[in-house]
Amino acid sequence: MLFDGAGTEADAQIVSAGGRERLCVELAERRVVPRPAASCLTVAVAAAKGSRQIWLAEKLTELGIGAIWGVNFARSAARAGGATIERWRRRAVEAAKQSQQAWLPQIVMQQDVSTVIEQAAGFELLLVGGPGRPLLSALRDVAAPRSILMAIGPEGGLTAPETAALEAAGFQTVRVGCTTLRVETAAVAAASVIVAYADALGR
Numbered sequence: 001m002l003f004d005g006a007g008t009e010a011d012a013q014i015v016s017a018g019g020r021e022r023l024c025v026e027l028a029e030r031r032v033v034p035r036p037a038a039s040c041l042t043v044a045v046a047a048a049k050g051s052r053q054i055w056l057a058e059k060l061t062e063l064g065i066g067a068i069w070g071v072n073f074a075r076s077a078a079r080a081g082g083a084t085i086e087r088w089r090r091r092a093v094e095a096a097k098q099s100q101q102a103w104l105p106q107i108v109m110q111q112d113v114s115t116v117i118e119q120a121a122g123f124e125l126l127l128v129g130g131p132g133r134p135l136l137s138a139l140r141d142v143a144a145p146r147s148i149l150m151a152i153g154p155e156g157g158l159t160a161p162e163t164a165a166l167e168a169a170g171f172q173t174v175r176v177g178c179t180t181l182r183v184e185t186a187a188v189a190a191a192s193v194i195v196a197y198a199d200a201l202g203r
Contacts, residue, residue: 005096005104007033033102037198038064040146042106042123043191044116046073046154047080048183056184057088060105061095063188063195067106068092071116075156085109113162116151117169123149128166129186130158132173139197148194152187 002010002025012025043060047053047070060068068088070080078084088107096104110116120126125142127135128151139145151171153162167173176190 036064038195039066042067044069047078061092126171130173
């Protein structure tokens with residue numbers, strides 16, 4: 001089975017193979033797969049250190065979310081750049097194959113908090129991880145939100161100006177559990193709750 005990452009799948013039969021670089025297939029039936037409920041979610045996240053950031057991209061892809069934005073917060077322990085985003089994209093392809101998904105998340109670099117805020121206007125629900133109300137409580141305030149932007153800052157926390165800017169833009173501070181989480185754990189935990197909630201609503 002082949003997929004293009006944009007919702008199209010096709011059955012195919014291998015005709016010939018030339019080493020690791022060449023594969024010839026004959027296409028059969030093609031079909032369009034609807035976006036999963038989880039595609040309503042975009043996660044704007046600080047880059048984690050080392051292999052943890054690759055794990056992050058993999059797990060968020062497995063959950064089927066719509067987009068992953070790499071963000072350089074003031075206290076980010078690692079910087080997200082072009083090379084980082086390309087590694088995330090490669091791992092996303094592998095994760096989509098493993099989890100049998102026809103859709104890949106959009107993976108982009110949003111530079112900093114101000115860029116995230118500029119892109120936030122089109123979302124119905126804006127959330128940021130921190131010491132606030134429970135995530136599920138915030139989700140229940142909005143009937144069937146069709147677009148959610150969840151920001152996850154670095155382990156060192158957001159600066160006061162970053163927090164003020166996000167709150168002024170309409171982001172609600174929500175907590176994921178009662179313990180202090182690493183970046184990648186917080187992102188995947190938050191995404192899991194939101195994905196489960198969207199699925200329960202039957203989107």
